[in-house]
Amino acid sequence: MHNVKRVHQSQAATQAKKERERSKITEYLALTNDVISRKKTNDWSKDAFDQTQRLLQLNPEFYTIWNYRRNIMLNGIFSQSTSEEINNLLSDELSMTMAALKAHPKVYWVWNHRRWCLENVPDGPVVNGQPSLQWRKTNWDRELAVVEKMLNADARNFLAWNYRRYVMASMPVQKPGIVELAYTTRKISASFSNFSAWHQRSKVFSSLWNTGQLDPVQSREEEFDLVHNALFTDPDDQSAWIYHRWLIGSGENQEQLRQEIAVIEELLAEQPDSKWCMESLVHYNRLLLKGGCSNSDELEQKCLDFLQKLKKIDSPRKSRYQEISAQIWGQADPQAV
Amino acid sequence: MGHQDALDREEMIGFVMSCWDDEAGGFGAHPDHDAHILATLSAIQVLVTQDALDMLDVDRVVKFILSLQQPSGVFAGDSFGEVDTRFLYIAVNALSLLGRLSELDVEKAVAYIRQCQNFDGGYGATAGAESHAAQVFVCVAALAILDRLDVVDQETLCWWLSERQLPSGGLNGRPEKLEDVCYSFWVLSSLSILNKITWIDSEKLTAFILSAQDLETGGIADRPGDMVDVFHTHFGVAGLSLLGYPGLVDLDPVYCMPASIIEAKGLKRKWKALPRRSE
Numbered sequence: 001m002h003n004v005k006r007v008h009q010s011q012a013a014t015q016a017k018k019e020r021e022r023s024k025i026t027e028y029l030a031l032t033n034d035v036i037s038r039k040k041t042n043d044w045s046k047d048a049f050d051q052t053q054r055l056l057q058l059n060p061e062f063y064t065i066w067n068y069r070r071n072i073m074l075n076g077i078f079s080q081s082t083s084e085e086i087n088n089l090l091s092d093e094l095s096m097t098m099a100a101l102k103a104h105p106k107v108y109w110v111w112n113h114r115r116w117c118l119e120n121v122p123d124g125p126v127v128n129g130q131p132s133l134q135w136r137k138t139n140w141d142r143e144l145a146v147v148e149k150m151l152n153a154d155a156r157n158f159l160a161w162n163y164r165r166y167v168m169a170s171m172p173v174q175k176p177g178i179v180e181l182a183y184t185t186r187k188i189s190a191s192f193s194n195f196s197a198w199h200q201r202s203k204v205f206s207s208l209w210n211t212g213q214l215d216p217v218q219s220r221e222e223e224f225d226l227v228h229n230a231l232f233t234d235p236d237d238q239s240a241w242i243y244h245r246w247l248i249g250s251g252e253n254q255e256q257l258r259q260e261i262a263v264i265e266e267l268l269a270e271q272p273d274s275k276w277c278m279e280s281l282v283h284y285n286r287l288l289l290k291g292g293c294s295n296s297d298e299l300e301q302k303c304l305d306f307l308q309k310l311k312k313i314d315s316p317r318k319s320r321y322q323e324i325s326a327q328i329w330g331q332a333d334p335q336a337v
Numbered sequence: 338m339g340h341q342d343a344l345d346r347e348e349m350i351g352f353v354m355s356c357w358d359d360e361a362g363g364f365g366a367h368p369d370h371d372a373h374i375l376a377t378l379s380a381i382q383v384l385v386t387q388d389a390l391d392m393l394d395v396d397r398v399v400k401f402i403l404s405l406q407q408p409s410g411v412f413a414g415d416s417f418g419e420v421d422t423r424f425l426y427i428a429v430n431a432l433s434l435l436g437r438l439s440e441l442d443v444e445k446a447v448a449y450i451r452q453c454q455n456f457d458g459g460y461g462a463t464a465g466a467e468s469h470a471a472q473v474f475v476c477v478a479a480l481a482i483l484d485r486l487d488v489v490d491q492e493t494l495c496w497w498l499s500e501r502q503l504p505s506g507g508l509n510g511r512p513e514k515l516e517d518v519c520y521s522f523w524v525l526s527s528l529s530i531l532n533k534i535t536w537i538d539s540e541k542l543t544a545f546i547l548s549a550q551d552l553e554t555g556g557i558a559d560r561p562g563d564m565v566d567v568f569h570t571h572f573g574v575a576g577l578s579l580l581g582y583p584g585l586v587d588l589d590p591v592y593c594m595p596a597s598i599i600e601a602k603g604l605k606r607k608w609k610a611l612p613r614r615s616e
Contacts, residue, residue: 156511165466202456238500239513320496
């Protein structure tokens with residue numbers, strides 16, 4: 001149970017509530033018994049199919065009934081249907097589960113059922129004597145629109161994001177990566193705090209770079225502008241800081257690393273108590289140190305000073321800052337450890 | 338909590354066995370429900386805890402579990418094929434409790450987990466998915482059982498995990514989300530397997546979990562003021578045990594079962610909880 005406020009009711013009130021619910025429970029149990037006994041006798045009829053729908057509307061978590069419903073289609077309905085009828089049935093199925101999804105956006109079984117429906121849409125209709133991909137294309141396109149609706153309702157729903165990646169990868173006609181990049185830009189512009197969208201962006205960029213569709217050097221440069229915008233808007237929000245760390249990576253581009261350190265120092269001057277500025281400066285200066293640099297004593301001292309301050313302003317994580325300090329001391333003077 | 342007799346042993350075992358799906362060779366969530374890997378692990382865990390594994394047709398259950406591994410290395414939950422790193426952990430956990438881990442294609446399983454690793458050091462439900470503390474737990478614990486923690490980017494992951502603690506003391510599961518008692522277990526277990534449980538403030542977390550209790554009816558909620566349930570009570574108590582809270586038995590963070598049972602089976606991995614306090 002999540003986000004359900006606690007209410008303590010009197011015994012009489014609880015009793016009255018139970019009375020009111022009793023008839024509903026009786027009805028639900030009778031329906032459950034009916035469907036389960038049909039399942040046991042391999043009843044693949046349309047009647048049984050309709051009964052599963054009634055039951056799933058009451059309880060979408062009942063995974064066995066979703067299984068049974070699919071088995072009725074596989075073992076009963078499909079064999080008596082034309083391809084067109086199967087396509088219509090699966091389209092109806094997708095519409096029916098939309099209502100369940102709106103009411104229960106985090107029930108895995110509903111997402112899972114939609115997946116199965118989409119994967120079973122037949123090829124067709126026949127165009128010029130050949131089965132076309134039109135039905136599949138229509139259903140998958142509609143599915144992408146459904147996921148976008150779900151992400152409009154809750155931009156951090158990780159089931160919806162996972163499902164989105166699955167849909168994008170399965171569509172008979174693939175969307176170019178650049179379109180997905182634009183989608184994450186929209187999501188991030190709506191809220192810099194949406195780490196799910198930043199995460200997706202890291203995956204899309206990796207794929208665009210690996211396939212040679214985007215120039216990694218130039219697009220990275222441009223990307224820093226967007227991230228700076230987020231960091232300066234709310235320096236306490238960790239989403240863009242974590243993403244920034246991905247953009248820097250292991251810091252092999254030292255010039256870029258130094259530029260970014262300068263930008264963060266500028267922000268720190270404005271926000272002298274910013275934990276994320278200091279934490280990031282420690283991390284990035286240590287990358288510089290690892291890469292080898294001339295002013296290492298000065299950088300080590302800088303890191304130690306930040307870590308000292310971090311231990312005070314971010315005390316829950318003081319052990320971590322302590323351990324990093326000890327590592328720096330170890331590097332600076334092996335005798336001191 | 339040291340009350341293992343609070344529930345009737347025979348009744349419990351009887352219920353578990355009544356959930357057996359003889360057609361599939363696994364357990365369902367309830368009598369007459371289809372076999373699923375989730376309920377199958379729960380059944381094995383209850384039987385192990387009650388020292389009643391002799392009730393189980395081990396060969397058939399092992400066959401059911403192994404049949405769910407996919408070519409990519411991940412596991413499906415049942416024959417309808419939903420895949421998730423949760424199911425991979427469940428398979429590894431169950432096979433190890435049954436002493437049958439040698440039959441698993443370990444290389445493939447580890448390869449899939451590595452595919453799920455993100456730049457923040459964390460893991461998601463499938464390859465490409467956002468890091469989520471509960472998925473981090475399942476991946477890290479599976480790797481711990483398989484003795485393959487070497488593939489974890491421990492420094493980055495522990496940083497990400499330590500940043501799950503919010504000013505209230507509670508932990509969230511992903512950046513910029515609300516705190517929730519259940520993450521006390523997902524995050525803490527991962528930190529304790531990686532020996533970094535001191536990277537968060539244990540006193541503040543203890544206070545947060547206790548504040549989510551219902552002092553009238555008992556039990557723990559997702560956060561203070563909400564309705565309590567068994568799920569959050571379980572993970573709240575599990576978190577408190579790892580934090581060294583007085584009066585609780587030790588919990589094994591890899592299996593989420595009493596440490597003494599796992600140790601007796603010779604399955605204990607390296608992990609470190611906070612020392613048990615006396616008051």
